[in-house]
Amino acid sequence: MLPRLFQVRRVQPETYDTFTLELEPEDGSLLVFRPGQFNMLYLFGVGEVAISVSGEPERPSPLTHTLRAVGAVTRGLCSLKPGDVVGVRGPFGNSWPLGEAEGHDVVLVAGGIGLAPLRPALYHLLAHRGRYGRIVLLCGARSPKDLLFRRELEKWRGRFDLEVTATVDYAA
Template structure:
C-alpha cells in the first residue's frame, strides 16, 4: 500500500464544478466532473452511482457532508447534487461557482431497486428535497418506461416557491409518461393546485396493491405516514422502499454515527425496504 492510498476510503478525490443552478433561495443544484483526468478516464467511472446512492461531498477546509446524487445515472463522467443550505458546509456548497474544486468520496449505500420493480406499478412519493434522491430513479423509470406499469410521482412540499426541479416536473407532466401530482402545505394567491400533506394525493387514487411498489423519500414523519397509508391500501411492506437519513462521517461502517437500530444507514441503507425498518419506524429517537 503506497502512502497515497493508505487511507484511500477516507480520501476525497477532487472534482470540478461545471455548472450551478439555483432551485430556490438556499437550494442549489451542482454538476461536477473529476478534476483529475486520470479519474475521468477511469472506465469504472469515478462518477458512477446507482439511483439512491450518495457521496460524501467535501468543501476545502470546511468539511464533508453526505449528499445523494440527484442527476441521471445514464450521463457518465459527471455527477449532479442538489443541496439545501442548512449548515456551514451546505451553505458553502450553495455558494460555489463553476470552476471551483470540491472533493468526493463514494458512491456509498444501497440503491432504489429499480431493476427489481420491472413489470410493476410504481408510486414515487417525495417530501420536500426528498425529491432529489428520487430523481435518478424517475429518470430510470422514464428511460425504460415500457418495462413498468402505471408510474406516478406524488410530490409534497411546503409552499409553491419551494418546488424543486420545476422544469422536470413540467416536462414529465406534459410528456404524460408518468402521472405527476404536486401538493403544498400552504398555497399562495397564485397557487391553484392541491393543498395538503402528500398522503392526501393517495386518496381516491386507483391502485392495485398486488402490482404496486413505492419509493419514498422525505422527512421521516412524511415517510412514516406515507408508508402506513400505502400499507393500509394493501401494498406489502416489502414493496415499499424508504430512504433514511442519519448523521454520518465515514460512509464505511466505521464512525458509528449513522446507526439506526441494527443498521448502519451509510452501508445497509440509505434505501431500506419498509419491512426491514417497520419495527423501528414507530419508536422515537432511535
C-alpha cells in the same frame, strides 16, 4: 478512501435555499452510481457532508447533487462558483431495488428536498419505460416557491406515460 477532485461546472438555484451542483472529475474518470446512492462532498477547509446523487444514472457526467443550504458545509457548497474544486468520496449506500419493480406499477412519493434522491430513480424508470407499468410521481412542498425542479416537473407533466401530482401546504 481519499476524496477525488471535482471541478464545479455549474451551480443551479432551484429554490431560495436549494441548489444543484454539477461537477466534472478533474482526472476525467466518471463516477458511476446507481439510483439511491450518495457521496461525501468535501469542502476544503470547512468539512464534509453526505449528499444523495440527483442526476441521471445513465449519464453520470456531470455528477449532480442537489442540496439545501442549512449548515456550514452546505452553505459553503451552495456558494461555490464554476471552476471551484471540491472533494468527492463514494458512491456509498444501497440502490433502490428498481429491478424488482419491473412489470409492476411504480409510485414515487417525496416531500421537499426528498425529491432530489428519488430523481435518479425516476430518470432510470423513464429511460427503461417499457419495463414498468404505470409510473406515478407525487411530490409536495410547503409552498410553491419550495417546489424543486419546477421546470422539470412541468416537462414531466407533459409526458403521456407519467402521472405527476405536485401539492403544497400553503398556496401563497
